[in-house]
Amino acid sequence: MKRYWLMKTEPETYSIDDLKRDKSEHWDGIRNYQARNFMMQDMRVGDAVLFYHSNCKVPGIIGLAKVSKEAYPDFTAWDPEAKYYDPKSTSDNPRWFMVDVAYVKTFKEVISLSGMREMPELDGMRLLQKGNRLSIMPVEEGQFRHICKLAGC
DNA sequence: GCCAACGTTGGC
DNA sequence: GCCAACGTTGGC
Numbered sequence: 531m532k533r534y535w536l537m538k539t540e541p542e543t544y545s546i547d548d549l550k551r552d553k554s555e556h557w558d559g560i561r562n563y564q565a566r567n568f569m570m571q572d573m574r575v576g577d578a579v580l581f582y583h584s585n586c587k588v589p590g591i592i593g594l595a596k597v598s599k600e601a602y603p604d605f606t607a608w609d610p611e612a613k614y615y616d617p618k619s620t621s622d623n624p625r626w627f628m629v630d631v632a633y634v635k636t637f638k639e640v641i642s643l644s645g646m647r648e649m650p651e652l653d654g655m656r657l658l659q660k661g662n663r664l665s666i667m668p669v670e671e672g673q674f675r676h677i678c679k680l681a682g683c
Numbered sequence: 684g685c686c687a688a689c690g691t692t693g694g695c
Numbered sequence: 696g697c698c699a700a701c702g703t704t705g706g707c
Contacts, residue, residue: 538705562690585705643706661688663704 533572534674536580536591536657537631538665546581546593546636554598554632558606559614561626565666569629570601572668579631580669580677582657583640590642591677599630637681651676 537557539545549555560566579595603624606612619625646652656667669677 540705564690589706663689665704 533574533577534580534669534671535568535573535577535597536582536667536669537595538582538584540585541583541592542586545583546633549581549593549595549631549633550636552633554630556599556604556630557628558604560604560628560665561607561614561616562665565664566627568666568668570627573597573601573629575600578634578674580674584665588640588642590640590645591637591681592640593636594634594678594681594683595631596634597629598632601627601629604628635683637683641677641680646677649676 544555557569560569575597577597579597580591581593581595583589583592603621604614604619604626605621606614607616607619607624607626608621609615610617614626616625643657646655647658652658652673655669655673656662656664657669
């Protein structure tokens with residue numbers, strides 16, 4: 531069964547343009563167990579990913595990507611120089627995992643968070659729930675289709 | 684830059 | 696196992 535996801539990133543750190551340039555990239559730095567478990571247990575190659583820009587002028591969904599490699603250990607956790615170094619994660623017993631994500635398309639216009647809050651079709655969407663801080667979360671098929679339709683894809 | 688919401692850590 | 700303290704996320 532194909533699944534649908536939303537993945538957040540700060541455009542100043544890694545934007546949709548960066549992914550377009552790289553074509554496919556490993557999604558390192560996830561240090562939250564819920565997000566990790568989604569990657570490890572549920573993400574499969576070919577799953578669709580809504581690409582979300584956070585912490586910026588107009589937060590919202592800016593494009594489409596897809597999972598291009600299933601979960602494997604996040605080796606950046608082993609690097610003492612890396613920003614998300616975690617001494618409790620080792621190569622023998624990795625604590626953190628990542629998937630690879632491939633570029634699909636950039637939307638002509640960002641589908642803003644505030645806009646999505648106005649859409650009755652998206653009622654109950656996880657992204658819109660109060661206090662939500664997950665950087666990786668599942669999206670229901672109907673919600674995904676609605677967003678795709680708006681984006682013209 | 685502020686701050687609400689949430690997750691994690693660690694003392695007890 | 697409780698919970699206070701702390702750190703982080705991310706909208707505004």
